[in-house]
Each structure stands twice: as structure tokens, then as C-alpha cells.
Amino acid sequence: MTIETTAAQTAAPATGETVTMTYSEAVRDAMRIAMAKDPAVFIMGEDVGTYGGAFGVTGELINEIGPDRVRDTTISELGIMGAGVGAAMTGMRPIVEIQFSDFTAQAMDQIANQAAKIHFMLGGAVNVPMVIRAPGGSGTGAAAQHSQSLEAWFVHIPGLKVVMPATADDAKGLLLSAIDDPNPVMVIEHKLLYKTSGEVRTGDIRTPLGVAAVPREGKDLTIIATGVEVSRALEAAEILAADGIEATVVDPRTLKPLDSDTILRTVKATGRVLLVQEAVRTLGFMSEVSAIISESDAFGYLRAPIKRLAGLDIPIPYAPKLERASVPQVEDIVAAATDLVRKW
């Protein structure tokens, strides 16, 4: 017996067309395309079927694809994740949806100790081509157990890849790349982005893993931001520009493997760097970015200390004003960037 794994799909030639859709629709579009092409791809998770997903992301896919491949589960994150691992090891390409990224805590053993390690630990004998999708982030009033930004946990695990799409097009393109990938890929979506719209390339497109986006270039400072903070950074950059400060904005998109080349290049070009994450400050993803910069040759180009803007080191509170105060907002980015440029 050989344990087959479906060969990575190659993208159909891009037609160059785009259409406006929401981030949530873009995720669904990616899954629809992948499932249409490859019978090994399936979705599994709590309420992904008739209910359409806790955030409506799977929507009516069950009616298009059927309950076998848009598979409702019991409330058993660890079991589902393990079932995903077992299926991925034996020829399937599961997409496991976790309703809130906070509940990856339940499934941590299968994510960190199994999925991520099996390929290495078994000497390369088998792959675990699975995708884990989970929404992170605050802003919906769901309080401490439903609002975390836990990407750092996953970035710290060798064997996982970690993706955080910030636009609708990336949500589609990165997810299709993740489904192709022969490794477990954690895709952290953002609740507040689900309903945002953008131009999305039609058809079987890709955004490659491991390549950062630079949606704006400017000479005065480099703002590196992830997830929902990318749009806040871009909004802040507009305001800063009106005030004569020109910012480069970098969105790593893939947190692991990280495109440090783009980061270092843009940092060298501006000499000032502002790191923005929604996650709590201590040991968030930007701590790593900071460490990479300050041990690199970009260190010599820095005109100012590296500045981090991050979530407060607290559980996310319920009260709307408190919740808002817990994570960086546009005005915080403007203030920090201004300070950085004016002071240094």
C-alpha cells in the first residue's frame, strides 16, 4: 500500500480579471475552486454545513458540494484536528475550520505535536497537507475567550506555515496556495475583515506563500503591520501623508516562512520602523520582526529605535470602549509614526 498524496495543483493561467467581493466570499470562492478541482479537498468543522459557518464563511457550499465534503462535526476541536491529520496522511486534503482561533487551544496537541512534527519526525516518510482556518482578533464584543490574536503560538512551531490575509484578494490567493502546500498551514482570518470588500482576481489564482506585500511606499518610515492592522496602517499613512510624512507599508501576509528580505530592504530604505500588531505586545509576532531587524545589517541603517505598537498585555475586555482601547487604532499609528519621524 502506498499512502498517496494528491499532487500540488498548479494555478490556471490568470485571466487578469477581477470582481468585487467580500473577504468572506473570497475565502469561500477559494474553497469552492479547490473542491471543484480536487476530490481530495474537503471542509470539516463545527456548523460548516447547513448553518453556513459561525461567521457564514462556508455559506451555502454544502448545497453545492454536499455534506460529505462540507462536513459538520461535533464540538470536538481536538478530535476534528486529529481527524484532519489522519485524513491528510492518507490521501485527503482537509480544510479544518475552527470557529474562533481561541479554540485552537483545545486542538493544540494535534496542531503542534502531531500535524507540525510528523513529516520531520517520521523522517520524511509522509506529508500532512492540511489547512486550518480560524478567525482571530477583537472588535466584536465577544470578550476574552473569543477575541485573541494567537498567531505567535503557531509561528513558534517548526513545521507549520502561518498565513494572515489582510485583503479579500489575499484571502483567496493565500488560501489556494495553502491548500496546494504539502504541509500544514494555519490560515488566520480576521472577523472584522470578513465583511470588507475588495477587488479579487477571478478563477484559480494564487498569492504565493512567503512573499510580503508592499501596498504603499514612502521615504520617511516603514510601517510593518499584520491582519486588521494593515488597513489601519494604510489609513494612517493617508493621514500622515497629508501631514507630509511618507510611509512605506509592509504586510508580510505569510508570517512563516517570513519574507525578511522585503522587510529588511524597506527598513534600510527608510531607516525608521514602526511595527504594528493587534496581538498582545509581549512575544507577539512583531517581537520576532524586531529581533530579525536588529541582528541584521539593517541595524546599521536605523536612525531611531525600533518602535512597536501592539495590543495591551491584557485579556480582551467586553466593554466596547475598553476593547477599542486594547488594540492599536488608526490614531495610535498616526501618533506613533509622527513621533518616530519628528523625534528622530
Add this chain to the structure above:
Amino acid sequence: MTIETTAAQTAAPATGETVTMTYSEAVRDAMRIAMAKDPAVFIMGEDVGTYGGAFGVTGELINEIGPDRVRDTTISELGIMGAGVGAAMTGMRPIVEIQFSDFTAQAMDQIANQAAKIHFMLGGAVNVPMVIRAPGGSGTGAAAQHSQSLEAWFVHIPGLKVVMPATADDAKGLLLSAIDDPNPVMVIEHKLLYKTSGEVRTGDIRTPLGVAAVPREGKDLTIIATGVEVSRALEAAEILAADGIEATVVDPRTLKPLDSDTILRTVKATGRVLLVQEAVRTLGFMSEVSAIISESDAFGYLRAPIKRLAGLDIPIPYAPKLERASVPQVEDIVAAATDLVRKW
């Protein structure tokens, strides 16, 4: 009904005496002292009773204290942790032993989503005074699922305190402080240190949480190391001294809350910093230390980029040579330090 919590114990006056014991005995001594003083303190975990613990740390405590307070459990890390949370909320002070820190993955929900958040999330209405003890680290040939250094996960969780004792005396003193603390404290011990011996203060002593140790001072560079890497750093410092390089060695001891004052002071004094951790490089604890340094006023004192020495970004392999090659050894520290001082 009021939910009582036992008042924090204050240390008996130190007698100043010390005795030689192993790290493992020191941990046991701390638990024995705490249990003798306070009936609310108890130990719970797999095989902590008659077996004496997977690493023999509880030893014969069950014979001294009885099976009620040295309590064997089923193999149910999540349940045990939750039982610890419930007991801690209602007047007890549990010490939960997890056999290998890798299995905290099983209990992550109760650690991160419950224990750490309850005090804040409930508006301060209740405390969760519990201690979690778990051995981390590689070097015993136990491979990828029994050798991780996962402290970064816990440092990233607001509401937890995190301690990593590097000496027998700190193993005792920090654990006694952790037991006093009204918050959940994760104590990450190290398998390779259990059998190492040191002078340990007798009686009901304390090592305060949040205070770094500086076991060696030198002018040329600051080596900041945690856990088993502290002794490796000290050994390296001896070798470096013979070569004319004088190193300051800092052991944060408490990773959260972190004594950044001591770190920044020693970094400013030497202008060169080498960070050493056993954990995988990407988003390990030292990423945060690096970020803290480079956003502080110590930034201006740096004569060289911050250098990190860390575990490879891989699961720990079984083969002894491969395992050894996976994490920083004394010779790696010597080489990196020499490089840093000679080149800059």
C-alpha cells in the same frame, strides 16, 4: 458564601544556612515546606504518588503527606488543569504537575483561556492561585514530542506568570514564591538540571518573582540566557575569560514579569549583547528581549547588532548527535561571544 483564598504566606526569616542538594530535591523541599505550612497547598498530577513522579520529583512525598494532597490522577491533562482552576477559585492552592511541558498542549484551554483570564475577565472577583510545574527541554533522547521548550507560548499569555529556574536554589526559592502568588504561575523546570546539585538555602526561603540574577559581571559583553543555557553561558564565560573576554551573564529567572531594568542596565554597561535560549529561534523568548532592548534607550549604547543564539527551527530529533546539534552548546556560546567582541 465567600470564596476564601489563603493569604499569601510570608517567608520565615532566612537563617542564612545552605545545604547541598539536587535541583529535583530542591523542588521537592519547596513543596514539602509549603504543604507543611498551608493545608490548602496540594499536588496533583499523573504518577506523582507512589511512582514518585515521571522524573522522581515528588519522590516519597506521598508517604509524608498522604495520597489526598499528593494526588495521583488519570492521564487527563486538560481535566487536571481544569480541576486545578476550580480548586484554586475555591480556596485551595494546587500545584499541578505536567509530566513533560509538551503536554501543556493538551491543557492549553484551561491554562490560557481559563486560569490566565479569570481574574481579569470576572472583574477581579476571584483569584486563581495555582502553580503549574512542567519540565521542558531536550537532551534526553526523548525526541520531538518530549523535548520542547515552550515557554514562549506562556509568556505570550496575559495573566500568567512564567518562571524558569536555572539553579537548585532558585528552583526552591522561585517555587515557594510561585506558591505564595495569587496568580497562576507556570514553572518550567529542566530535565537536565534535575540531577545537578547546588547550595540551597535551608528553611522557608524565597527567591522573589520578577528579579533577574546576574551570576557574573564583565565589561565586554552581556550574555542573557535562560534555563539550561544559564549554566552553559557560565561555563562559556569561564572559557572566554581565559581568552581575555569578560562577560556579564544575566539569568532573568522570571520570564514574566520580566526584570527589564537589570537587562537594560547590563546591556548599557557592555554595549554588546548575546541572547541564548534553548527554544527554537523564531519567536522564542529572546525575540522579546531583543525587541525590548532595541526600543529602549539602551539602543543608543549598542556597539553591535543584537545577536541571538537559539535552538534550530526544527522538532527535536531523536539521534543523540542530531539532538545535540539542535540547541546551543557551550562551544556555540564561546564562538558567538568571541565573534561579537572581536568583530565589533
Add this chain to the structure above:
Amino acid sequence: MNTQIVANRELAAASLATMWKIRRFEEAVEDLYGRGLMHGTMHLSIGQEAVPTGACLALNKDDYITSTHRGHGHCIAKGADMERMMAELLAKETGYCRGRGGSMHIADTATGNLGANGIVAGGVPIATGAALSAKMRGTKQVAVSFHGDGAMGEGAWHEGVVLAAMWQLPVVFLCENNLYGMSMSSEKAFNLDQLSDRAKGYGIPGVTVDGNDVQAVYDATKEAVDRARAGGGPTFIEAKTYRWRGHSKSDKNLYRTRDEIDEWRGKDPIPLFEAQALAAGGLTQADIDAVRDNVRTELRSAVQRANAAPDATADDLLSAVYAR
């Protein structure tokens, strides 16, 4: 034999008041959400009121409960103050959690409620721990873990029950089987005629009762609590009931039929109880009217006072994380 609640004026009035409080509280919450005056998400237990009412009647004030995301009923039934609850949901400094927790984390430790929980089955091992603590401290307290049917798919549920059974702890696992875990039918999910068949696998007693009947829930809980207090270990109770509203506001009710909902609306526990109490002579129609009116007044004033309270402040967020 247990007390006949419906025949006892005081208990019947108290039970009816509790059910009305839950109903009215949640209707108010629903209304406030609907009008955009409340934030976040909401999980309403309208239709399920008899379960917490009957269960908490069997508990002492210092007994513990752990609750769920659908926890308003447990909180009220255990004795919490509606004003402080409403204040919490309105994100006020006077709320039970100072506005930090909201609906999913309401707790009232003074009445033994260790907290709602946003994590399905999260409270199950915590209840085991509270029961362990009670046993170790020798207090004779009992812990009740309220949980849903869906929670029984979780490892946390399993591990909490395994430990409690091994240690024969004074804890009651009370499953509010409202037939669905979000959209997953518990009949499909668990492959069992009744969920109490699960209990055998842990070597503990299990029983299924009508969760819309206060007396039935009370009787089963009383028996379990008495056994627990006497050192007889844990019990599993399945109380069959139904939630009238969707799982939360995002629910389009696609997984169940209008007929099914209507059928269960016909089994409304409140008029059922009123009829029983009238028949048994425990309450007169005048008593019944008075209870309803009093609760309405009480609730109205609770909402008003909660509304008037100061908003939660962000000043001390960072210092509120760790206890001192």
C-alpha cells in the same frame, strides 16, 4: 419523597419568580440588542427556564455552579442580582465583571456561581475542581456543572467526568439537552437514545428528565445533590428542553423546522408550572399575577438603574490583569 414545589406556596412563588426573571431579563436583553443599545453577542435560554430553576432550588447558597455561554438563567437561579447582571451586559463599572466579561463571563461568586464560560465544556473540569476543593476542605458543598448537549463532544467534558468519577466527588453534571449544539442535532451527534446512557461508561448514575418541568428537574437534582453531599459521588442528569431563539444572533434556524419550534413553544415551562401550581393549590391566580407583575417591575427598575450606572473605564486595564 421530595418536597412538592407546586403545592408549597413559598417555593412555588419563588420558582415562578425565578422563571419569570430569566424570561424577562432575556427579553430585555434581546430588545436592547435589537435596538443597538447592547454590544457583542447573546445566547438566550428562553424556553429553558425550568432547568436552572429546578436545579438551583436543590442547592444551598454556598454550593457551587459552573455555567455556560447560555448562562443568564443559571446566574439568576443561583441568586444573582439582575441589576448587576444587566449592568455587566451594558458594559458598566457596576456590572459583576466591571464590564470586562459581558454575558459570556458573568459570575457571582457570592452566590457560588463560578462563572459563565465562553468555552464549550470549559466549566466542566472547573466544577470537578470545585467539588474536589469542597471535599478536601471538608465543607459538604456540592458543585453543579451546567452544560449543553453539544458540550458532551468535548474532551474537557470527558476528562472532568473521569476525574470526578474516580475520586467520587460531590458534583452533578447537568446537561441541558436542548436538542442542538448550535446546529448539530444531539441525536445525530451522539448515537444514543438518551444522553444519560453515557453515564454508565463512567460508572456513575445517570438519569433523563423532562427539562421543562421544574419538579422533575428539582427531584433529580435533589437526589443527586443529597447523594453527593453524603459522599456518594457524582451523577449525570440529562434535562430535555428546547431553546426558542436561535443559537445566537447569527442563527438563521436552517437546521430545524418551524413546526419543531412551535411544538416546543407549546411546552412553555412557565404556563405549565402555573397550571400545576394552580391545580395543586400552591398558588392562586392572584399569586401568579402578583409574581409576574413584581418581576416586571423589578426588572424594569434593574434596567433603569443599570443604565444610569457609570460606564466601565479603561484606566486600570493593565493593572487589573494580575491579582495582588
Add this chain to the structure above:
Amino acid sequence: MNTQIVANRELAAASLATMWKIRRFEEAVEDLYGRGLMHGTMHLSIGQEAVPTGACLALNKDDYITSTHRGHGHCIAKGADMERMMAELLAKETGYCRGRGGSMHIADTATGNLGANGIVAGGVPIATGAALSAKMRGTKQVAVSFHGDGAMGEGAWHEGVVLAAMWQLPVVFLCENNLYGMSMSSEKAFNLDQLSDRAKGYGIPGVTVDGNDVQAVYDATKEAVDRARAGGGPTFIEAKTYRWRGHSKSDKNLYRTRDEIDEWRGKDPIPLFEAQALAAGGLTQADIDAVRDNVRTELRSAVQRANAAPDATADDLLSAVYAR
């Protein structure tokens, strides 16, 4: 009726050979450890050989198994090569995992072994996933999840079984009840007369068999596998057996008595099987001697060749983490 293994020369010889391979392999491992020639930790299944032997006899080559920390027996019984196994334990490049995994992670995907697992119950939901995959791909493969009694305390075990039962997957949960999970007695831990009583709570069939009797294990597994292959869903099997050695090298055997160990040594599955085969006429004494001698020779040469193989190298560690 199932095949009478002991009466069938080919099957009896194969079964006996499998048991001897497991025994000899582990004795060799123990010896190498004792002499400091092997690294890490070890969990020996000496005394339990009849379970994997009987179970794997009921499987096709392309059926899946997931295994445990005590997995040498499963690996051998499913058809792995002892030389590559020994090479793995000796940290050689030719080992099944290129020396990266060691005893706790041995896998041989070519014979359907998805891997030993250092995590208690870690393999249980993985087996559920393999069975799901088989069902979705329509291959008629079955998955067997070997696990210990102690594993039944884990949430992973519960969740794996819940999903398999709901989806009626072709999977067999095979509990090797060697009476202890490390030092915890499964009798104390689980509050049950027999662990197969747990199965009812999942709505699946459960059976308890003598785990030291190859035929009994084979019969139960065959029935379960046939049912699974025919679409009849999962089965739970408890095979009662005993490990002669300590849990691992750190075990001082304080939690069990010398008498108990001796009693179970008296139930050694190998001579038991030999006597049955002799009585049933499946094997002659000469056959029995030949099997034993052949295995000894085979093992000796496996150890020699494994020892001679090149050590695992650290060159490509970083590039070995991700598949391409």
C-alpha cells in the same frame, strides 16, 4: 466461524513468529540500553505480544494502524522490517525515520502503520481521520487504533471515538489493557468492571477479550474489521494483558506486587500459543523449534546490519522540516 489459527500450519507459524519477533526484538533493545548502546527511553511490550499479533492477523496490508509509545509490537505485527526498526532505535540514517523519531515515533507507512505516538491517545483521532479518509475515498480500508487503558482518560480518546461513532467510520479502537497507565490502575481510574462498558456510551459495540490469547484477539478484531468494512461502523475492543517490564526504565514497580507480576508471567502468551498449536495439530514441536530458531537468527542479523549502517546525519536538519 473464524479461522482456527492454531490448527492452521501457515497461520500458526506466522503468529508464533510474530510473537517471537516482538519478544526477541525487545529483549535485544533492553540489552542494548542496558549496555549503554542505545539512547533515550524505552517502553517494552514483553508479555503483551498476543494483542498486536492477533489483531494484525485480521488486517489487510493496506489497512491502517495507529500505534503508541509502546509500539514495537504493532509495528512488527503489521509487517515492518526489524532491521530498519533497529536501525531507527540505533539512530541510523537507514532507520524508518532516519534517526529523527526513535522508538516513540516508528512508522512504516508502506505497511499501513501511521506511526507510534509519544502522546498518550494522540493516535486515536488520527485513526478516526484515516478511517474517514478511507470511507471518503471508497477504498474499504479499515483503521485500527491501538491504545492503552490509560489513554481512555484523555479527551483525545473521547473525541476520536465520538466522531467515529457519529460518522460510522471503519475503525476499531483496540485497548491494550495491561492494567496500568504508568502507575495508575485502570480499575481504580475508570470505575468500571470492564473497560468495554464504555462503548455503550458511544452507541458502538464493545467487547472484552483475553489479550494473551491470539485466537481471542483475532476473533474479536476480525468481527470488528468485517463489520467496519461492511459499513457497520466502529467497535471498541478491550484486550486484557500485562506488561512484564516496568513502564519505562525509570519505573521502580512500586505500584504493583511481585506476586502479580509472577502470576502474569505464568500466563505468557507464547508457550500458551505453542501448547494450543501442538494440541490442535497446527504445529509440531519441530515447527515450533524452527520458528523460534529462525527468528533468533533473523533478529541477530537485523541487529548486526542495523549496527553497521551509517549514523543519522545533521546536515539537512533545517531542510527536513517542511515537505516540498
